[in-house]
Every structure is written in structure tokens, then in C-alpha cells.
Amino acid sequence: MITVKGVYRNGEVHLDSPSEGLPAKADLILNFPDQGGNKVYFTHRFPQNGLARGQRLSARQPLVGRIWVMDQAQTSQVLYQYPLLDRSFGGISFLSDRLFVEDGTITLAIVNPAQEGEVLMELEVEVRAVEPVEAGYKVGCMFLNSLDEGVFHGLIQTLGLH
Numbered sequence: 001m002i003t004v005k006g007v008y009r010n011g012e013v014h015l016d017s018p019s020e021g022l023p024a025k026a027d028l029i030l031n032f033p034d035q036g037g038n039k040v041y042f043t044h045r046f047p048q049n050g051l052a053r054g055q056r057l058s059a060r061q062p063l064v065g066r067i068w069v070m071d072q073a074q075t076s077q078v079l080y081q082y083p084l085l086d087r088s089f090g091g092i093s094f095l096s097d098r099l100f101v102e103d104g105t106i107t108l109a110i111v112n113p114a115q116e117g118e119v120l121m122e123l124e125v126e127v128r129a130v131e132p133v134e135a136g137y138k139v140g141c142m143f144l145n146s147l148d149e150g151v152f153h154g155l156i157q158t159l160g161l162h
Helices: 146-159
Strands: 001-008 012-015 028-031 064-072 076-089 091-096 106-109 119-133 137-143
Touching: 028 091, 064 091, 064 119, 091 119, 106 146, 119 146
Parallel strands: 001 028
Antiparallel strands: 001 012, 064 076, 064 106, 076 091, 091 137, 106 119, 119 137
């Protein structure tokens, strides 16, 4: 199965990922994120899968644990911890007490559970939606590439964050 991100616009699907190397009989899952981060909007019903306007292509799955966000503005590395909320195809969300800028890029850090503060891996994500909630802000992020997304989803299984 191959994962491709795209948008549905003016009756056509526009892929955000290169499609030249796709096999002739590839199964594709298309992810259609919007600025709200919660819904995928279509102008009509797709007969092949029956998705109606406003339905999600993938369900949100709750996550437990925390994610670290690196502060790039500091001269020294500063990590902020935030509770994870959920994941869906293409991204994750977390709860923050700080306001993040939509369409900005942030760096998530995977930290060694045995030695907190030791960054094992950095993953770049785009902030797609920031929604005020009672406890602060729900921040929805989209992985910038499918490799980072695959690594993250593999790590959450290993680290027991699901």
C-alpha cells in the first residue's frame, strides 16, 4: 500500500507527493487535510467509497504520553513537553499552554525514555490547526514527509504511547 497526500479542488484530486514512480496497479490512500484539522470537505459524494461531505478518511486514535517540542529560537536547545492527544493518518495532535502559529514548522523531539533530555531523533511537522480549548490549545500537526510519519508511528508502538 502506498500513501499519497493531496487535495480535492475543483472536481480534481491534486497530489502533494510525486507520483511518477507509482506502479500501474498501486493501491492508494489519499489524505485530504484542511485548515481546521478535523474534517475533510468534498463538493460531492464519491461513489466508489460513499464518503459524504465532512466525513474523515481516517479515524482519530487516542495517544497517551507526552511529546517534546524543540524551541529553535533559543541559543541553547530547549525542550517543552506537551501531552499527546491523538493521531490520524498524516499527523498528530497535542495539548499546549503556548500558542503556535498555523502553517509554521516546528520540530518534535523523540527523547530517550531512560535519559530524559537526550534527543534521539528530530521530526519536522507543519502546524495545520490551533484550536483554543479549556486547558490551552489543541495543536494539530501534519508530518512533512511519510518517512518521518512511519518512524513516529513505529516508535509510538515501541514506547507504548498508543
